[in-house]
Amino acid sequence: MKQELCIGIDLGGSNLRFALVDRQGRVLARCAEPTLPAAGLASLLARLLDGVERLRQEGARLGCGTVALAVGVPGLVCSDGVVRASVNVPVLEGVPLARELSAATGMPVAALNDANACALGENRYGAGRGYRSLIALTLGTGVGSGLILDGRLWTGVDGAAGEFGHIPVEPEGRPCGCGSRGCVEQYASAGAIARNGDDAAAVARRARQGDAAALAVFAEAGRYLGIAAAGVVNLLNLEAVLLCGGVAQSFDLLVPALRRELVSRTFPVSGGRVRVEQGTLGDDAGVLGAAVAAFGAVL
Numbered sequence: 004m005k006q007e008l009c010i011g012i013d014l015g016g017s018n019l020r021f022a023l024v025d026r027q028g029r030v031l032a033r034c035a036e037p038t039l040p041a042a043g044l045a046s047l048l049a050r051l052l053d054g055v056e057r058l059r060q061e062g063a064r065l066g067c068g069t070v071a072l073a074v075g076v077p078g079l080v081c082s083d084g085v086v087r088a089s090v091n092v093p094v095l096e097g098v099p100l101a102r103e104l105s106a107a108t109g110m111p112v113a114a115l116n117d118a119n120a121c122a123l124g125e126n127r128y129g130a131g132r133g134y135r136s137l138i139a140l141t142l143g144t145g146v147g148s149g150l151i152l153d154g155r156l157w158t159g160v161d162g163a164a165g166e167f168g169h170i171p172v173e174p175e176g177r178p179c180g181c182g183s184r185g186c187v188e189q190y191a192s193a194g195a196i197a198r199n200g201d202d203a204a205a206v207a208r209r210a211r212q213g214d215a216a217a218l219a220v221f222a223e224a225g226r227y228l229g230i231a232a233a234g235v236v237n238l239l240n241l242e243a244v245l246l247c248g249g250v251a252q253s254f255d256l257l258v259p260a261l262r263r264e265l266v267s268r269t270f271p272v273s274g275g276r277v278r279v280e281q282g283t284l285g286d287d288a289g290v291l292g293a294a295v296a297a298f299g300a301v302l
């Protein structure tokens with residue numbers, strides 16, 4: 004057998020993305036299936052197993068063994084591999100996803116939050132290489148994050164750590180789906196940036212053409228991200244804050260206000276040294292990070 008491979012899965016609200024990955028982070032094969040959350044749990048599990056089997060056969064064709072898999076899920080995944088909450092894929096709530104997939108495939112399986120997968124991926128293979136402490140912010144439909152402390156993913160006592168999106172930045176601000184108000188997600192997610200029927204990407208295009216209102220939307224999002232990031236940096240003295248996810252494609256539009264807040268609200272020692280960088284893995288951060296978790300499950 005030439006080498007051992009793992010399968011990383013990014014389970015999104017719309018698509019399941021599968022990648023067959025080697026230890027160097029090279030994607031040797033990939034496939035995708037629709038998530039179709041409304042079709043029910045059995046159907047979703049069947050499509051997950053179908054993708055896994057396709058890539059396992061592809062690995063065998065390459066002369067390699069597939070030894071583990073991991074799946075990143077948009078929601079709260081506890082350290083026992085049970086999905087406790089998922090707004091986008093509610094059919095997974097309460098499901099012991101790691102155990103189910105392990106029983107069906109005979110392989111070790113890890114399940115983790117999708118933002119945690121992104122942080123692992125960027126830390127091992129992307130913009131976070133060489134850093135031992137960082138936060139990767141995932142800016143998309145929601146705002147999430149994964150926290151690497153001292154070279155390890157920090158998931159908290161229950162696996163629920165890293166909810167950067169629900170750090171309050173306006174005490175009496177906009178109500179949030181989490182039950183609180185004024186959470187940073189309400190000011191910096193794709194939905195918060197979207198204006199007048201335009202999506203966040205269209206607002207970004209207008210901002211780049213010099214549209215003052217569009218520029219102000221990104222400046223506001225960057226400002227709130229910076230306020231929340233300053234709290235995290237003051238608390239943890241991190242080496243880097245990485246911006247990942249779809250909205251991070253507007254890094255240049257967000258980062259001036261973000262940096263301004265970060266520097267003005269932190270001590271010079273921590274605020275002066277922390278790097279603010281754009282993730283480099285793009286859409287692959289999730290599958291590559293899941294593969295990192297899968298290789299971790301083999302050891």
Ligand SMILES: [Zn+2]
Nearest residue numbers: 169179181186
């Ligand atoms: Zn919230």
